[in-house]
Amino acid sequence: MDTVVEGVHFLAEDPADTVAWKLVATNVSDLAAKGAVPRGCLLSYPLAQDSSWNCAFLAGLRSACEHFAIPLLGGDTVREPAPSARSFALVALGEPRSEAPVPSRSGARAGDDLWVSGSIGDAGAGLAILCGQADADPPSRAALVAAYRTPRPSVALGVAIAPLVSAMMDVSDGLLIDAARLARASRVAIEIDLDAVPLSPAFRHAKGEDLAARLFAATAGDDYQLLFAAPRAQEPTLLAHATEHDRPLHRVGRLSAGEGLQLAYNGQRVPLPASLGYEHQS
Amino acid sequence: MDTVVEGVHFLAEDPADTVAWKLVATNVSDLAAKGAVPRGCLLSYPLAQDSSWNCAFLAGLRSACEHFAIPLLGGDTVREPAPSARSFALVALGEPRSEAPVPSRSGARAGDDLWVSGSIGDAGAGLAILCGQADADPPSRAALVAAYRTPRPSVALGVAIAPLVSAMMDVSDGLLIDAARLARASRVAIEIDLDAVPLSPAFRHAKGEDLAARLFAATAGDDYQLLFAAPRAQEPTLLAHATEHDRPLHRVGRLSAGEGLQLAYNGQRVPLPASLGYEHQS
Known part of the structure; x- marks a missing residue:
């Protein structure tokens, strides 16, 4: 939800x-990270006075439900008194395909590698562009804004690799903060090589690829990629699934006994940035 | 949801x-009307700045989840920018207990009786009291306000009678409008005896029991009682379940070939009121 x-x-x-x-994609991303096949979704929808907004929302909902093969089963529509920020809730229901346990955040072990799917930072760069804080050539601009507005988590890859991983989650609040959560839940230390964080060509056009750019990417959030720990022995099988599902996987770090998050860049220890990602209000 | x-x-x-x-009760009411045993719920919660409000909400959530035996499985918490009307979404998950088909709205047949559980109009009278539009002696006041604020749908009765009914739903928007929906879905006509609509002693103290009071009760909504159609032959079994689960059942009408809703009072036809209940914005 x-x-x-x-x-x-x-x-x-x-x-x-x-x-x-x-809205659909962020929920499906959670299913993918649990290796769950989407079965259906439920939507809580505040009707807009502007019926063209409702129609456009519905068109996007239909596209996403078709793309991710997750039928809309029901939900609720309500009226919200003005002025109110509009708020939409979606629940995605799914089922594991295999008999293997559903991956948790807490199963990672010292010695595992840390992996991410796809590229990191694109959505953050897209948001920066929309806010006038970055720019790029038009094709890169379009790709980055699309990454922010219409993320495409890979359910097929998540389902395929779920039996191979020791822990898995999605990157939604930022690679560093989400990795720190995985480490804490698994009671292990985690080290991330910022050099290894995968950056797309569009991201490099917009933000470059120096340390600052890499820290931006690793803390921006909204990536909706898979983040997981797996024993080294799984590497060939993981990479075969990545190829089959046309979504790259990159090893970005490793887990060891201890606790906390450490960063490296060009073989040197790098201090943690002030913010590791998006912190939910509490 | x-x-x-x-x-x-x-x-x-x-x-x-x-x-x-x-919030929990209204969702559980939908499960009860489908004969489903509650399994768990998911909550979308906008955090209030006022932490005492959050704590009180949590206490009520815990009470309701315990009362209805529906554990909170997860959900999402968000921040809403002020000024916004607060909005909460809850999803209740349940499973049918029996192998019998889940009751729909569309299975009622001509010749079936129409039944409701509990009493009708209490919540509406409670809301009228809170809005200063009605009054009653203190015990009746308390009972009616409680009916509005803390409804108690009967899951056990819904689950018990689900295999016996031809169609079932809950009364949420008003007895008349919900009965009309059941009739339309089942492609039958429906006649309701307003005399037979069950009124609680507290309701009678606040609103009386004349035709106007009965029309008020039958259109007020928020009852969260079971509304169902069943063949006459099920009457003894239905009443035995009502006794067992300490929730009265009353026959309030009948279904016949045709379409539409008709009302009777003291054996006379009564014109339909301008509003049959709460109409959702569309």
């Missing part, structure tokens, strides 16, 4: 169809 | 613990 709130999780000017897409 | 919005589904001054209770 994920809830998105206007002005917090999406921009008021984001197109309605992309708000719907992202 | 039900969503409640401040100022629409609950009053800003309603105690936080009762907002939580009602």
Whole structure:
């Protein structure tokens, strides 16, 4: 179950169809990280006065439900009194395909490698572009804004690798903060090589690839990629699944006895940034 | 999945613990009407700045989850920018106990009787009292306000009678409007005897029991009682279950070939009121 709130999780000017897409995608990303095949979803929807917004949202919802093969089973529509930030909640239901245990955050072991799927930082760069804090050539711009507005988690890859991993989650709040959570839940230490954090060509055009760019990518969030720990022996099988599902996997770090998060860049220890990612209000 | 919005589904001054209770209860009511045993729930919760409100909500949530035996499995917490009407979404998951088909709205047949559980109109009278539009002696006041704020759908009765009914739903928007929906879904006509609509002693103290009071009760909504159609032959078994689960069942009408809703009072046809119940915005 994920809830998105206007002005917090999406921009008021984001197109309605992309708000719907992202709502489905963020929930599906959680299913993917648990190796669960989507079965259906339920939507809580506050009706907009602007019926064109409702129609565009519905079109985006349909596209996303078709893309991720997750039918809309039901939900609730409500009216919200103005002025209210609009808020949408979606529940995605899924089932594991295999008999293997559902991957948790707490199963990682010292000696495991840390992996991520896809590339990191694209959505963050897209948001920076939308906020006027970064720019790039038009194709890169389009790719990065698309990564922010219409993320594409890979369910097929998550389902395929779930039996191979010792712990898995999705990167939603930032690679560093989510990795720190995985380490804490598993009671192990984690070291991340910032050099190894996969950056897309579009990201490099917009932000470069120096240490600052890599720290930006690793703390930006909204990636909706898989983050997992796996024994070294699984590497060939993992890479075969990555190829089959056309979504790269990169080894970005390793787990060891102890606790906490450490960063390296060019073989040197790097101090942790002030913020590891998006911290939920509490 | 039900969503409640401040100022629409609950009053800003309603105690936080009762907002939580009602949110759980309205969802459990839907499970009861499908003969489903509660298995767990998921909550989308916007954190209040006022932590005492959060704590009171949590206490009410715990009470309701314990009362209805529905553990909180997860959900999402978000921040909403002020000023926003607060909005809570809850999903209740359940499973049918028996192998019998899950009752739909569309299975009622001409010749079936129409039944409701409990009493009708109490919550509506409670809301009228809270809005200063009605009054009653203190014990009746308390009972009616409790019916509005902390409804108690009977899961056990719903599960017990599900195999006996031809169609079932809960009364949430008003007896008349919900009965009309059942008739339309089942493609039958429906006649309701307003004399037979069960009124509690507290309701009678607040609103009386004349035709106007009965129309008020039958259109007020928020009852969260079971509304169902069943063949006459099931009557003895239905009444035995009612006794066992300490929740009365009353026959309030009958279904016949045709379409539409008709009302009778003292053996006379009564015109339909302008509003049959709460109509959701569309």
